[in-house]
Amino acid sequence: MSQLNEIKCPHCGHWVVWNCRVDDKCPDCGEYLEEHRFVHAEQKRMADEAKQKDDYFVIKDSDETITQIYKTFLNIFRWGAFYGIPVVFIIVGALVVIYGLVIL
Numbered sequence: 001m002s003q004l005n006e007i008k009c010p011h012c013g014h015w016v017v018w019n020c021r022v023d024d025k026c027p028d029c030g031e032y033l034e035e036h037r038f039v040h041a042e043q044k045r046m047a048d049e050a051k052q053k054d055d056y057f058v059i060k061d062s063d064e065t066i067t068q069i070y071k072t073f074l075n076i077f078r079w080g081a082f083y084g085i086p087v088v089f090i091i092v093g094a095l096v097v098i099y100g101l102v103i104l
């Protein structure tokens with residue numbers, strides 16, 4: 001048994017059959033029935049994609065456990081290098097200043 005929901009289109013006010021999908025459109029005016037939900041879902045999808053691209057080694061469920069551990073380790077190392085390099089520069093800068101003060 002399939003359950004049909006009816007929703008009042010927020011744009012044209014007609015009652016239309018709604019499949020509870022975020023990208024359902026009104027057959028009368030062609031607007032999204034739940035625009036805020038669609039926008040939210042779209043933003044979430046784009047954020048997830050950006051996050052996946054940010055991770056150098058994307059961990060897939062199809063990977064073997066050892067591969068997942070290996071990728072996780074490399075990702076941690078990569079982020080460690082990303083945040084560690086400025087720290088090294090600050091330390092070297094501080095050492096140069098200290099060295100200068102000791103010599104003079």
Ligand SMILES: [Zn+2]
Pocket residue numbers: 009010011012013014026027028029030031
């Ligand atoms: Zn409509």
